[in-house]
Amino acid sequence: xxxxxLSSGHRRxxxxxxxxxxxxxxxxxxxxQDDARKIVEEAQRRTESKSxxxxxxxxxLDGKGKVADKRWLFTRLGSHGQSKAVLRFLAPAEVKGVALxxxxxxxxxxxxxMWTPALQRxxxxxxxxxxxxxxxxxFSFEDLEERDxxxxxxxxxxxxxxxxxxxxxxxxxxxxxxxxxYTKSEVWIRKDTYALAQxxxxxxxxxxxxxxxxxxxxxxxxxTGRRLEMSDLRRNSRTILTLEKLExxxxxxxxxxxxxxxxxxx
Amino acid sequence: MKSLLVLxxxxxxxxxxxxxxxxxxxxxATGYMQPAPQDDGRVWSAALFRVEPAYRPADxxxxxxxxxxxxxxxxxxERVWRIDVQDRGLQRPAFSVRHxxxxxRKGTLAVDLGKQFVRWGKTDILNPTDRFAPRxxxxxxxxxxxxxxxxxxxxxxxxxxFDVVWVPxxxxxxxxxxxxxxxxxxxxxxxxxxxxxxxxAFPQRSQYGAxxxxxxxxxxxxxxxxxxxxxxxxxxxxxxxxxPLIALQRTYAPLRMAGADGAVPLRWFTVKGEAxxxxxxxxxADDVVLYIIQLERQSGELSVVAGYAGEVVTANxxxxxxxxxxxxxxxxxxxxGYTIGPTSDVSFEAAVRQNLDGVWLKGQYSKAVGAHxxxxxxxxxxxxxxxxxxxxxxxxxxxLATLRYSF
Numbered sequence: 001x002x003x004x005x006l007s008s009g010h011r012r013x014x015x016x017x018x019x020x021x022x023x024x025x026x027x028x029x030x031x032x033q034d035d036a037r038k039i040v041e042e043a044q045r046r047t048e049s050k051s052x053x054x055x056x057x058x059x060x061l062d063g064k065g066k067v068a069d070k071r072w073l074f075t076r077l078g079s080h081g082q083s084k085a086v087l088r089f090l091a092p093a094e095v096k097g098v099a100l101x102x103x104x105x106x107x108x109x110x111x112x113x114m115w116t117p118a119l120q121r122x123x124x125x126x127x128x129x130x131x132x133x134x135x136x137x138x139f140s141f142e143d144l145e146e147r148d149x150x151x152x153x154x155x156x157x158x159x160x161x162x163x164x165x166x167x168x169x170x171x172x173x174x175x176x177x178x179x180x181x182y183t184k185s186e187v188w189i190r191k192d193t194y195a196l197a198q199x200x201x202x203x204x205x206x207x208x209x210x211x212x213x214x215x216x217x218x219x220x221x222x223x224t225g226r227r228l229e230m231s232d233l234r235r236n237s238r239t240i241l242t243l244e245k246l247e248x249x250x251x252x253x254x255x256x257x258x259x260x261x262x263x264x265x266x
Numbered sequence: 267m268k269s270l271l272v273l274x275x276x277x278x279x280x281x282x283x284x285x286x287x288x289x290x291x292x293x294x295a296t297g298y299m300q301p302a303p304q305d306d307g308r309v310w311s312a313a314l315f316r317v318e319p320a321y322r323p324a325d326x327x328x329x330x331x332x333x334x335x336x337x338x339x340x341x342x343x344e345r346v347w348r349i350d351v352q353d354r355g356l357q358r359p360a361f362s363v364r365h366x367x368x369x370x371r372k373g374t375l376a377v378d379l380g381k382q383f384v385r386w387g388k389t390d391i392l393n394p395t396d397r398f399a400p401r402x403x404x405x406x407x408x409x410x411x412x413x414x415x416x417x418x419x420x421x422x423x424x425x426x427x428f429d430v431v432w433v434p435x436x437x438x439x440x441x442x443x444x445x446x447x448x449x450x451x452x453x454x455x456x457x458x459x460x461x462x463x464x465x466x467a468f469p470q471r472s473q474y475g476a477x478x479x480x481x482x483x484x485x486x487x488x489x490x491x492x493x494x495x496x497x498x499x500x501x502x503x504x505x506x507x508x509x510p511l512i513a514l515q516r517t518y519a520p521l522r523m524a525g526a527d528g529a530v531p532l533r534w535f536t537v538k539g540e541a542x543x544x545x546x547x548x549x550x551a552d553d554v555v556l557y558i559i560q561l562e563r564q565s566g567e568l569s570v571v572a573g574y575a576g577e578v579v580t581a582n583x584x585x586x587x588x589x590x591x592x593x594x595x596x597x598x599x600x601x602x603g604y605t606i607g608p609t610s611d612v613s614f615e616a617a618v619r620q621n622l623d624g625v626w627l628k629g630q631y632s633k634a635v636g637a638h639x640x641x642x643x644x645x646x647x648x649x650x651x652x653x654x655x656x657x658x659x660x661x662x663x664x665x666l667a668t669l670r671y672s673f
Contacts, residue, residue: 060608069607085500090638093672097286111481116289117318120383120411124486126531129564136608237608253325260376260422265320265330265370266286 008106031085036154036170040187044080044149049248052076055090056241058137065235068092068136071124074104079254080107081148084257095135101262102144106252115262122259131181138232138239142181143209145192151178157186162197163214165190182208193223208234220248270366288315296405303660312338315362326371327369334363342404342443350383351411352469353437358404360464365413379417383397383411384431386477386490387540388527391599392555392575392591394542395490395525397475398431400439400497403590406448406659407646408666409625412437416473425481433473438466438518439644441498441588447662449590461507469495475523487528496521500550500587519551535563538573544584556595573599593655596620609634624656625649642668 014181024220058070065105072090075152077084083103088099097117104110112125130142152172154182160169174180209232224246229236255261281346296310313336320330336343336358350359350365353426367380386391398416416433441447444461473494480487499516506513525542530576541557560573577595579671595616603613610633617626630644644666 025410062607068634092634093288094290094634094640094670096286096672110493111483119385121385124481124529125530126536126562126564127532128531128536131566132569133567136605173356231623255371255373257535258374258422259427260371260374262418264322264328264371265318266322266328 020259022027035235036156036168037149037173039156039170039189040149040152040154040172043196044190046194047224049220049222049249050077050079051245051252052248052254053248053250056243059240059242060137061238061240070095070135070137074239075256076146077254077257078104080104080146084254085144085146086257086262087144098100098135098263099262100134101257101259102139102146103257104146104148106148106150108151109142112141112144113259113262117265122262127179133232136215137234138209138211138230138235138237139241140181140236143211143230151175152185152256159191160188161191162188165192167191167197190223195223195225196263197225208232215242221244222248284322285319286321290314290670290672291316292668294666294668298661299663299666300661304445304451305447305451307340307447310338310340312336312340327333328371329367329371330369331366331609334359334364336360336364340446342446348639352415352435353440353505354466356443356463357438358382358402358440374421374423376420376422378420381413381415382418383413384418384663385411386429386475386488386525386527387485388488388529389538389540389558389560389573390562391560391573391601392540392556392558394540394544394558395523395527395590396494397492397494397497397523397525397542398433398473398523399436401590402440403588404440404442404446404448406442406590406646407628407662411588412440427479429477429479430475431475431477431492433542436495436518436520437497437515438468438499439514441499444514448659450658460511462511462513464513464515466499467518467644469518469520485528485530485605488526490523490525490527492521492523492525493519496544496546496551497518498587498589498591499582503586515657517550519546519548521546535561537561543580548583549584550583551587552579552584553591554579556591558595558599560599567605569603570601572598574598581583585672592654593624596655597624614666619654619656620662623654624658626656626659638671640670640672642666642670644668 003227015115023201056072056074059066060068073088073090075086083104085102086099089095090143102110103114109127113122114125115122131140134144135139144247152174155171157171167190170187171184172187173184182201183204184202186200190197195207195216196213200207201209209230212229215227216223226243228240228241280545292314294312298308299628315335316332318332320328322328344360346360349361363381363407365381365383367378367382368376384398385396387395396412402412403409406546414433414437415435416431418431421428444463450560475492477488477490499518502515502517504513522541522545527540529536529538539559543555545553556579557574558573560571562571575595575597577592597617597619599617601610601615612631626648628644628646630642632642633642634640647663650660652658
């Protein structure tokens with residue numbers, strides 16, 4: 001290293017370099033935020049469909065092994081924050097006919113009503129009750145909502161490999177209007193297909209639920225994980241949801257997504 | 267009604283895609299802690315088979331029904347080979363059409379025709395506005411709902427719905443059998459050797475009602491109106507001069523109701539309220555305002571509902587009536603449920619009159635076994651003063667075991 005004093009030109013270029021580095025360092029979170037949002041927007045764009053239907057097989061497992069099998073029929077009209085969905089239990093026999101109507105909104109939490117045939121009444125699920133497990137599964141009522149890109153703020157945390165696939169790791173924090181049981185979530189999105197690979201949901205600083213997607217396949221041009229494994233890390237239990245008879249963009253009527261329709265047994 | 271039933275039964279084999287059914291077979295045993303003055307039977311058993319088919323032959327039409335077959339040891343169930351549709355008998359029918367209806371839907375309008383359940387109100391423990399919902403009170407603390415025969419039109423658009431109901435045939439609540447332990451004893455009964463049932467005088471004219479419900483982002487509210495009859499009876503008690511017996515006849519007072527209910531979810535709990543002003547132009551029925559306010563919260567595996575039910579008598583005229591709805595007012599009511607795991611849960615319910623003259627406590631544990639079976643063990647403790655609606659059943663503390671196979 002030379003002890004020779006730096007010329008004024010050298011001093012200027014060094015100052016420029018420091019300024020540039022400082023500017024980049026300051027701008028990095030903003031860029032990461034922009035990038036993260038763009039990735040989530042693209043992921044949402046690629047999964048948009050006019051409608052969706054599948055039969056879900058749910059296997060609820062506690063720490064000791066398999067406990068119960070359940071089955072539901074899921075139908076959705078619209079996409080993301082502009083959608084309505086009805087989830088109707090087909091099995092086990094004692095909950096057959098129990099149904100949930102979810103009306104998603106782009107800027108806030110969804111509205112949800114549950115119909116119980118034995119009571120012949122629907123009941124609105126209050127926002128503060130959405131952390132409750134949905135009928136003995138490891139999904140909470142909130143987990144059944146369809147997320148919209150505008151409901152969260154994003155930050156790119158880096159890149160990671162999940163099940164052999166390169167993924168972006170993105171932190172999403174609920175916006176002020178979005179009331180959530182979760183403080184934040186970390187979302188892994190596959191770089192090759194923009195499909196969700198994993199979601200970890202936090203309450204304060206602890207991960208409480210982990211949702212893993214696998215068995216990816218294209219269905220009518222939409223990459224979909226057909227096996228979802230939701231783990232409740234506080235209870236040490238998990239629910240595996242397998243999507244069967246999956247279809248997108250089939251004709252559905254708006255009138256089948258009302259409280260009236262929820263009461264219909266078929 | 268018969269033609270609807272025939273249509274439903276013949277439609278069954280045709281529709282594999284749009285046909286569904288559910289049902290169960292259940293056996294139940296009840297053990298009472300002590301004999302009652304009018305009934306020393308301590309152990310009752312009962313069995314029930316229920317099947318509920320539904321068929322949707324077209325997008326706009328759904329046919330659904332529910333059919334019961336039952337038997338019991340306490341003779342609360344008829345021993346008659348007939349299929350009952352009207353549900354007006356003193357005893358439960360051995361074979362019955364629990365409900366059978368056709369639902370026609372066109373756009374935002376739905377019309378239900380036939381024997382159907384109509385449930386109004388938002389609170390969970392007591393529903394003062396639920397006027398089209400007679401119940402089977404043979405065992406007062408475990409009362410199932412009865413369907414009514416009529417027509418209902420519902421128009422739903424956006425967050426609003428409008429509901430109009432017309433019921434041409436009266437369905438009364440089924441009251442406890444005289445000589446059985448759940449029978450309410452009129453004051454004239456003290457010292458008498460027994461009762462003679464003179465039957466019921468059923469109202470002849472139609473009942474109707476309307477309800478408007480609004481769902482907003484931070485609230486849900488409705489107003490309702492009913493013009494019909496109280497499904498709970500008044501008793502006219504006449505001592506017989508020839509024998510030490512009391513002759514009882516059931517009558518049903520004309521009733522008009524103006525009601526409202528609402529729910530507002532707050533940060534920590536949901537506040538629900540319901541109130542009904544009941545007016546009767548009968549000279550023997552009270553005018554009352556019934557109301558309930560409750561707080562509700564679910565968190566994790568725990569659900570809690572707690573509230574207060576009140577009553578204001580605006581005109582006091584009644585002689586003797588069987589009124590569980592009023593009997594549960596001026597009381598603190600609560601329910602706590604806890605889901606132990608995917609297959610088991612426990613719950614506790616309580617009703618405590620504010621003057622402590624009547625207390626009812628119930629605990630229940632339930633466990634599912636495999637995909638079809640569920641076993642339930644429950645115990646109820648009833649105490650209090652014999653002049654109180656709840657307290658009068660202080661001999662009826664019991665345990666209840668139920669085994670159900672669902673399909």
